[in-house]
Amino acid sequence: MKPVRILKGALAALIVSTGLAAAAEYPEKPISMIVTWNAGGSTDVLARLLAEPLGAELGVPVAVTNMPGGGGSLGTRAALDAPLDGYTILATTSGNHILTPLKNDVGYRYDDFEPIGQLVAASLILAVREDSPWLTLEDFIAAARAEPGKYLFGAVPDVAPHLTLRALAESAGLELVHLPQQGGAPGATALLAGDVDLLPANAATVASSLKGGKMRGLAVFSAERDPAFPDIPTAKEQGYEVYGSPFVGLAVAKGVPEDVLATLKTAFDKVAQDPAFGERAIKVASALTYLPAEEFGAVWERDWTTYAPMLQK
Amino acid sequence: MEFLLQGVAEVASIQVFALLSLGLVVGIVIGSVPGLNVPLAVAIALPITFNVEPIAGLAMLVGIYKGGTYGGSLTAVLINVPGTPAAAATAIDGNELTRQGKAGKALKMSLYASVIAEIVSDIALIAFAIPMAAFALRIGPPESFSLGIFALTLVGVLSQGNMVKGLIAAALGLFLSTFGVDPLSGEFRLTFGQRQLAGGWSFIALVIGVFAIAEALSILDANLAQIRQKGALRLSDPDHCLDRDDWRRSLPVIGRSSVIGVFIGAVPGLGSAVSAYLNYGLSRSLSREPDRFGKGAIEGVAAAEAGNNAVTSSTFVPLLTLGIPGDVITAIMLGAFIAHGLVPGPALFEQQGPFVAGFFLMIVAASVLHLVIGRLGMYAFVQTTRVSNPVLFPAVLVLGVTGIFVSTSSYFDVYVMIGFGVMGYLMNRLGFPIAPLLIGFILGPLIEIGLRQAAIIGRGDMTIFLTRPISAVFLACALLTIVVVGWREYTDRRKRRIPRQEERKT
Numbered sequence: 001m002k003p004v005r006i007l008k009g010a011l012a013a014l015i016v017s018t019g020l021a022a023a024a025e026y027p028e029k030p031i032s033m034i035v036t037w038n039a040g041g042s043t044d045v046l047a048r049l050l051a052e053p054l055g056a057e058l059g060v061p062v063a064v065t066n067m068p069g070g071g072g073s074l075g076t077r078a079a080l081d082a083p084l085d086g087y088t089i090l091a092t093t094s095g096n097h098i099l100t101p102l103k104n105d106v107g108y109r110y111d112d113f114e115p116i117g118q119l120v121a122a123s124l125i126l127a128v129r130e131d132s133p134w135l136t137l138e139d140f141i142a143a144a145r146a147e148p149g150k151y152l153f154g155a156v157p158d159v160a161p162h163l164t165l166r167a168l169a170e171s172a173g174l175e176l177v178h179l180p181q182q183g184g185a186p187g188a189t190a191l192l193a194g195d196v197d198l199l200p201a202n203a204a205t206v207a208s209s210l211k212g213g214k215m216r217g218l219a220v221f222s223a224e225r226d227p228a229f230p231d232i233p234t235a236k237e238q239g240y241e242v243y244g245s246p247f248v249g250l251a252v253a254k255g256v257p258e259d260v261l262a263t264l265k266t267a268f269d270k271v272a273q274d275p276a277f278g279e280r281a282i283k284v285a286s287a288l289t290y291l292p293a294e295e296f297g298a299v300w301e302r303d304w305t306t307y308a309p310m311l312q313k
Numbered sequence: 314m315e316f317l318l319q320g321v322a323e324v325a326s327i328q329v330f331a332l333l334s335l336g337l338v339v340g341i342v343i344g345s346v347p348g349l350n351v352p353l354a355v356a357i358a359l360p361i362t363f364n365v366e367p368i369a370g371l372a373m374l375v376g377i378y379k380g381g382t383y384g385g386s387l388t389a390v391l392i393n394v395p396g397t398p399a400a401a402a403t404a405i406d407g408n409e410l411t412r413q414g415k416a417g418k419a420l421k422m423s424l425y426a427s428v429i430a431e432i433v434s435d436i437a438l439i440a441f442a443i444p445m446a447a448f449a450l451r452i453g454p455p456e457s458f459s460l461g462i463f464a465l466t467l468v469g470v471l472s473q474g475n476m477v478k479g480l481i482a483a484a485l486g487l488f489l490s491t492f493g494v495d496p497l498s499g500e501f502r503l504t505f506g507q508r509q510l511a512g513g514w515s516f517i518a519l520v521i522g523v524f525a526i527a528e529a530l531s532i533l534d535a536n537l538a539q540i541r542q543k544g545a546l547r548l549s550d551p552d553h554c555l556d557r558d559d560w561r562r563s564l565p566v567i568g569r570s571s572v573i574g575v576f577i578g579a580v581p582g583l584g585s586a587v588s589a590y591l592n593y594g595l596s597r598s599l600s601r602e603p604d605r606f607g608k609g610a611i612e613g614v615a616a617a618e619a620g621n622n623a624v625t626s627s628t629f630v631p632l633l634t635l636g637i638p639g640d641v642i643t644a645i646m647l648g649a650f651i652a653h654g655l656v657p658g659p660a661l662f663e664q665q666g667p668f669v670a671g672f673f674l675m676i677v678a679a680s681v682l683h684l685v686i687g688r689l690g691m692y693a694f695v696q697t698t699r700v701s702n703p704v705l706f707p708a709v710l711v712l713g714v715t716g717i718f719v720s721t722s723s724y725f726d727v728y729v730m731i732g733f734g735v736m737g738y739l740m741n742r743l744g745f746p747i748a749p750l751l752i753g754f755i756l757g758p759l760i761e762i763g764l765r766q767a768a769i770i771g772r773g774d775m776t777i778f779l780t781r782p783i784s785a786v787f788l789a790c791a792l793l794t795i796v797v798v799g800w801r802e803y804t805d806r807r808k809r810r811i812p813r814q815e816e817r818k819t
Contacts, residue, residue: 039356070509074508180766189637192637
């Protein structure tokens with residue numbers, strides 16, 4: 001079934017590109033979707049999932065191209081340097097879009113891009129081991145205030161979970177020790193092994209441990225509770241207005257023609273809101289948090305201004 | 314047993330077996346091609362798995378994973394170009410056997426050792442998943458550091474007779490591993506303003522460079538235009554069959570390597586390459602005839618391949634018992650489990666009996682099918698011995714370049730690969746061994762991250778490496794290895810010196 005579809009797509013692309021469709025309606029040839037992370041990673045899986053229905057909607061194949069490296073900056077730059085014809089779109093994440101350009105001189109800013117739409121905004125959960133004495137955020141904050149510098153937290157350096165916990169520590173006046181981790185799963189292992197006392201993490205990383213009763217969630221750093229974990233209160237409910245939710249969405253370089261952008265937005269909106277696609281996404285990746293282009297752009301601006309003081313030197 | 318019987322209904326379908334076989338074939342091919350890697354194959358196969366039963370989808374991924382972990386050894390043995398980094402350990406003795414005209418022996422041993430190790434790993438997963446998870450959690454930063462140091466001392470064993478050059482190669486490997494983003498602070502380190510270097514030197518580019526490119530260069534150099542053989546080698550010839558002596562040497566090694574590999578697989582973040590090298594080095598240092606190694610020792614092939622494949626089932630231990638994926642492939646499988654409404658953790662075994670039992674049976678079936686498909690596939694792979702080098706190596710290079718380009722879409726890693734190729738060629742010419750270089754490169758991050766994290770946990774108190782018992786044991790093993798290797802080297806030199814002195818007297 002799959003090869004047949006690819007063949008069909010390739011044939012269609014061939015026919016179209018030979019100039020039979022001289023009207024030059026966008027799109028007329030395959031679109032490349034750049035993923036700035038490795039094949040098989042969470043962003044890549046989501047992008048590959050999206051590529052198929054998006055291609056069907058647009059009528060041309062959408063091919064995922066992995067361009068990892070440089071904290072996501074290599075692929076992001078490539079999307080910026082591609083011709084402004086809408087045949088190169090970027091599967092963009094908080095990491096390559098906001099955090100990397102803030103921290104390093106990579107030659108682009110968040111607003112060099114036009115948003116197409118947001119696909120996922122992960123919930124960040126502050127997790128502790130099941131045998132931890134802390135039941136609420138207040139318990140932990142009281143303990144950490146009493147003994148500054150005693151408690152360890154695990155997080156990958158300078159990504160959303162780390163920065164969000166830093167923001168919490170600053171607003172509550174806590175002194176915590178950071179044990180840098182190499183990824184979400186190693187962090188969860190460190191918490192379960194007792195190497196760290198608490199772990200700010202993407203909901204997907206700790207979901208099975210939370211549901212299996214190995215970990216307890218003290219707070220979720222979103223405006224609303226996560227529907228998958230209705231028992232975990234938000235940080236705001238507990239008196240600390242700290243937010244963080246890393247996103248995955250689509251973008252194109254600024255300067256792509258209006259009508260092309262509109263076509264992409266319409267196709268994306270349709271696919272992202274299709275319940276069948278949503279179900280598939282839950283199965284292999286995560287629940288969708290669709291946002292239309294305008295609101296997605298607002299998220300970029302919000303995150304950029306939140307993290308700029310923490311990362312820029 | 315009763316528990317497993319619940320799963321029969323889950324796996325007894327043609328779809329499961331068809332996808333399992335397909336996965337194994339794809340995995341073996343992808344694994345054998347230098348430059349193409351298993352995560353890439355899994356990512357490409359993923360859309361297929363959405364459209365089938367969850368257990369069949371998992372079967373395909375398991376097939377790719379097991380096949381891919383083994384497949385690297387085929388090209389390692391036949392043309393000294395390991396398809397996967399872990400298979401570089403297999404190449405040391407495996408390719409030597411091929412040069413001696415005993416390729417069949419090495420191929421068969423690598424398949425049988427792989428399958429035996431897999432079955433040991435399957436049994437460990439089914440019977441001891443929960444206690445093994447408890448053990449895995451005890452391997453924290455200090456233990457990783459000490460294990461890394463222990464494994465590093467085995468370089469001494471691997472480079473006996475040429476200790477200084479071996480240590481220089483290992484130091485070079487350690488140095489190369491420090492490029493890229495600092496793992497603890499996230500700052501760019503030794504990148505010289507090159508963003509492409511932020512992720513460090515590509516491991517695949519390094520391996521293909523020092524093996525494939527370097528080999529191609531030496532063929533150019535030696536003008537080796539010989540046509541190898543008219544017909545493919547016959548796998549049934551006595552020279553290509555394993556005899557009693559081979560098995561006597563290899564079985565104990567396979568047993569030990571399987572058990573060690575199973576434990577390494579259960580610890581998230583160590584992986585098959587660490588296991589292959591650790592077991593190869595360990596077998597060489599524990600052997601009564603260490604001089605055989607590197608000169609076509611069948612037990613060397615057995616140690617590396619058993620170590621390599623023993624991780625493939627135990628890597629599911631942290632996934633099933635703790636819900637923590639140890640690597641990219643298990644991370645994708647976690648999604649498939651959650652889709653099925655399964656919550657990994659101790660409760661999984663009680664609440665989701667049939668599905669988990671089915672998964673276990675499927676994994677055992679994968680190991681058995683691996684034996685059958687691997688044995689049949691051998692007939693196809695030995696055909697490469699009919700191809701003369703001037704034809705074969707350009708093809709290998711094309712595959713290598715394409716594979717590297719596909720995974721990063723950038724020419725940078727292709728240039729890096731060529732650069733490492735020149736380095737590998739020079740190292741070969743000057744008598745520097747390649748294996749210590751790769752070992753240093755693999756162990757560098759493990760040691761660095763372990764050391765720095767442990768320093769934070771211990772608040773700067775380095776006695777943490779001795780007060781944590783498992784860490785202390787690894788360090789003691791390291792010390793022992795240094796003493797033994799030092800003693801062997803010392804006596805060897807004396808033996809060499811005494812005859813020389815006698816010559817002078819006469």
